[in-house]
Structures are given as C-alpha cells and as structure tokens.
Amino acid sequence: MRVLGIESSCDETAIALVEGKGERVRPIWSIIRSQADLHSQYGGVVPEVAAREHVEILAALVREHLSRDGAGIDAVAVTYGPGLAPALRVGVETAKALAWGWKKPLIPVNHLAGHIYAAWFGEDEGPKWPFLALLVSGGHTELILVRGHGEFFKLGETRDDAVGECFDKVAKMVGLGYPGGPRVEARAESGNVEAWDWPRPMIKEDNYDFSFSGLKTAVLYSLKGREKEFDTPGFIEDVCASFQAAAVEVLVEKTVKCALAQGVKTVVLAGGVAANLVLRAELTRRCGEAGIEVKLPPFQYSLDNAGMIAAAGYFLAKQNAVTGEALLAVKVDPKADLHDHNNNQQDHKTDLPDYAKN
Amino acid sequence: MTITITNKTIRPIYPTMQKTKLVNLEKLPLFARELVGDLRAGDRVALIGEMGAGKTTLVKAIAKALGYAGMVKSPTFTILNEYKLSTDNDFSGLKKIIHADFYRFENLKDIQALDLESELNNETIFFAEWPEKVNKVDWNPTVVIKIIWISPTVREIGWERLD
Numbered sequence: 234m235r236v237l238g239i240e241s242s243c244d245e246t247a248i249a250l251v252e253g254k255g256e257r258v259r260p261i262w263s264i265i266r267s268q269a270d271l272h273s274q275y276g277g278v279v280p281e282v283a284a285r286e287h288v289e290i291l292a293a294l295v296r297e298h299l300s301r302d303g304a305g306i307d308a309v310a311v312t313y314g315p316g317l318a319p320a321l322r323v324g325v326e327t328a329k330a331l332a333w334g335w336k337k338p339l340i341p342v343n344h345l346a347g348h349i350y351a352a353w354f355g356e357d358e359g360p361k362w363p364f365l366a367l368l369v370s371g372g373h374t375e376l377i378l379v380r381g382h383g384e385f386f387k388l389g390e391t392r393d394d395a396v397g398e399c400f401d402k403v404a405k406m407v408g409l410g411y412p413g414g415p416r417v418e419a420r421a422e423s424g425n426v427e428a429w430d431w432p433r434p435m436i437k438e439d440n441y442d443f444s445f446s447g448l449k450t451a452v453l454y455s456l457k458g459r460e461k462e463f464d465t466p467g468f469i470e471d472v473c474a475s476f477q478a479a480a481v482e483v484l485v486e487k488t489v490k491c492a493l494a495q496g497v498k499t500v501v502l503a504g505g506v507a508a509n510l511v512l513r514a515e516l517t518r519r520c521g522e523a524g525i526e527v528k529l530p531p532f533q534y535s536l537d538n539a540g541m542i543a544a545a546g547y548f549l550a551k552q553n554a555v556t557g558e559a560l561l562a563v564k565v566d567p568k569a570d571l572h573d574h575n576n577n578q579q580d581h582k583t584d585l586p587d588y589a590k591n
Numbered sequence: 592m593t594i595t596i597t598n599k600t601i602r603p604i605y606p607t608m609q610k611t612k613l614v615n616l617e618k619l620p621l622f623a624r625e626l627v628g629d630l631r632a633g634d635r636v637a638l639i640g641e642m643g644a645g646k647t648t649l650v651k652a653i654a655k656a657l658g659y660a661g662m663v664k665s666p667t668f669t670i671l672n673e674y675k676l677s678t679d680n681d682f683s684g685l686k687k688i689i690h691a692d693f694y695r696f697e698n699l700k701d702i703q704a705l706d707l708e709s710e711l712n713n714e715t716i717f718f719a720e721w722p723e724k725v726n727k728v729d730w731n732p733t734v735v736i737k738i739i740w741i742s743p744t745v746r747e748i749g750w751e752r753l754d
Binding site for chain 1: 673
C-alpha cells in the first residue's frame, strides 16, 4: 500500500511517499524543503512567514512530484497536530483536496506519533511490542509506552523545558546561532565533558518526569560575567560538551530506569534530538548493558519530515482513515495529544501498573 | 524607595512601574496570589525578562493561583500553550489561560497569522513572553510585568496596567 505523507506543522514543509507491506514500511521518496535558511536570518520560527512559505512550497512540491490523478497512491496521510494552526492548515487542506480529488482515504496523523514511527525506517522489522519511546525535540521531552499500533501511554514528561529547547538556549548563551542543537553538538566534540559539573535534574527522583529549566539556569549562572572568556580557545567547546553530557545522562538514565521498571525490552528514540550522535551512542550503550534493544530512526527521519507521517498513516490507517463527509470534516488540532490515537483508552489503562496510570 | 540587602543599597530598577516588589522565590506562590488580584479576565499581559529571569515560572505560579492543576511548560517551541481552568475560580467567566512565547520570532511586524483574535476574549487571560519581538499594536497588551534577576533566589518584579 502506498501512502503519501504531508507535513507542515512548524518549520518544515515536507511530502513523501512510502510503501507499506504487512508490518514493514520503506520510503520511496521524501522531500523536506527546510525553511531553516529563511529563518536563520530571523533567528527562529516566524509563523506568519512560515504559513506563507508553506503555501508556496507545498504547492510547488505537489506540482513537481505528484501526478494529476494520483496514480500509484492509495491513501494520503497528513499531520493534523500538534503544531502551529496556520501552518498545519496548509498541509491539512492540501491533503484533503488531494484525497478528495483522487477518491482516496485521508489519514490524519499526530506529529508525535509520526516521530515514533520513524524508527520503522531504520530496520527491516519494526520495534517489538511493547516498547518505550523516548521522544525528544524542541517542544517535547516525553517517555511514552507503546503497546501496539496507536496505543500510546505517556508515562513521563518534562515539567518545564524540553531538552531540544535547552540545547537551543545554551547555543544562544554562547552565541552559536540557529539552529542551536546541532551547533552545540558540533562544538562539544572537541570539548571536555568534565570541565563543568552541572546538575542532572531529577535523575534520582522516583518518577519518569524530566526538568531542564534548572540545567538551563545552571549554565546561565555559570556563564554570567564570564563573556570575555568566550574567546578563550576551548571555552565554548567545554561548555557545550559538559552541558550535552548532563542532558544526555539524564535522558538515558531515566529511560533505562523506566524501561526496566515497565519490563519492556525495546526502547525507541524519536524526535529531532534523536539526531544527536552522543545521545544515540549513550542510549544504545546503557540499554545494551541492561539487556534492552534500541531502535534509532535514521537521521533524515529524526527531524521533521513527511516520511514518518506517511509511515504512521500506513500503520494507523485501519483505525483512523476517513472518506466522504468525515474526510471533509477533518480539522487541525494545534494542541493534539497522542492519546487521541488511542481506542478504548479506559480499558487499556486498567491493565497498566499503578505508576503507569496517569 | 530603596531596599537594603546585605549592605548594598539597591534602587528599584523600574521606578516608573506602578508597583514593584522584591520577591524571594520561596514566597512566589504568595506573590502570585497578590498579582492575580490585580488581573482581570480578558487581560493581555506582556511578560518581560531576560532568559532565566523566571517568566514561565511566574506563569506557572499564577496558573496555580487561579486553580490550574495541570502542567505549565515552556511555550518556546510550541509558541502557544493553553490551560483550561476549572469553572470554580474567583474570576467570573474566566475559562482559560493562553501562554505564548515570541522568543523564536524576529523582526515580525504582523502576528495576525496566529489567529489570536479568535482566542483572546473575556474568558481568557493571555500571557506573552518576549513581547518585545512583536508589534504591540497587533495584540494590545493591557498589563505589563517585568522581572529582573537580583540573585539566584530573588527577583524584582514590577507591574502596571497600561491604558
């Protein structure tokens, strides 16, 4: 079954075509027209510009890559949320028009579910059920138990800042520009991870939540008044390395602790920060020590893309595909929750151990 | 007004603010209740402060003071967060808080695209972090709150109603 995916929840405008067969899915083609270049001069997401750009870019992508009659496409998957309403609408309305015109079903997909499904591209087989997903991006840091297709249970999350945001802000503190995460990672390569001893917030606490605002302020306070030292060779590299080490340690330790407590044998890494090499390596190493398998999404599918949306659409088609009036009625949901995908949420919850019920 | 702290005399940094207060972070919940007394349903609050000043922390405390029991997280990447309040609060008709962060905006003249008009009404109190990044005219703030870092556990908070 061939599924077209459309993604426009924030910075990126993307379309992709994937082929699903049984429990496997593979990308046929995937295009991401990053607005990062446009945004660098602006320093970040500019939603009004983003929406205008989404319209132009998506129209161009559709013209260039899709045939008028949609031959070879069996369904259209699109991100309905979470994200920015004006940007989401561009994708959703385009997807509705295509699906309606081609007389194919539309599958609304949650952007976070998409990130989790990116792991299916990395291996021949998808992750085994149940697995624990560590979802890490600019806007999210969560531990999600996944018991089956579309059965997502959030076990823990950040109580303040997402880890991707923390990378971004540390980058700002040392003048590294946008996008901050990759730049911090690059500088960290030649830095000393022990140069600074910053806190690993909540690492010992008996919960599955995170907190990165304390780490952010710890770095901020350490740097206060020391701006003159930024030019010292190695100073910024050390800051980046030490910060990254703290962030990665917290993520990895809590994930492993959660997986062991839940008795799951597989951890799936998801989200933009899944592109971080140190996180990938550390997670794999620590999970390996604990006898837990790790599934990593390929780099090009860690950041926002449409391939992951199409993959999620393929696996969730049975539950979520719509046609006819229901297709026309599909709306964006900027605050969409992963639980929206769950069927019979209450029934599943009674099966969970106490600490997993939320 | 001058305040003496450990032998140093500090003048309030925003003498023009109608109200200012030195707030010890331990006393934040109490302060939030006081601040909430000066807010009204329908207010649009410009929340100003450097990174780490405590803008989101203050919104968290205010939401709690208004009876919100859920999580208040940083809107830096989500841009807009919404917190639905229980109907049982002191503000008649107040249904939700919208918490925005324009940190990732730059040189933006027009925030129309966020569809704020449909969101901002008398059932909502709207907080915007980094309001300096957008045009005041486009969202008409009614209150401004400024937070200044004094020490790791103390902030100077100034606030006033804009006419």
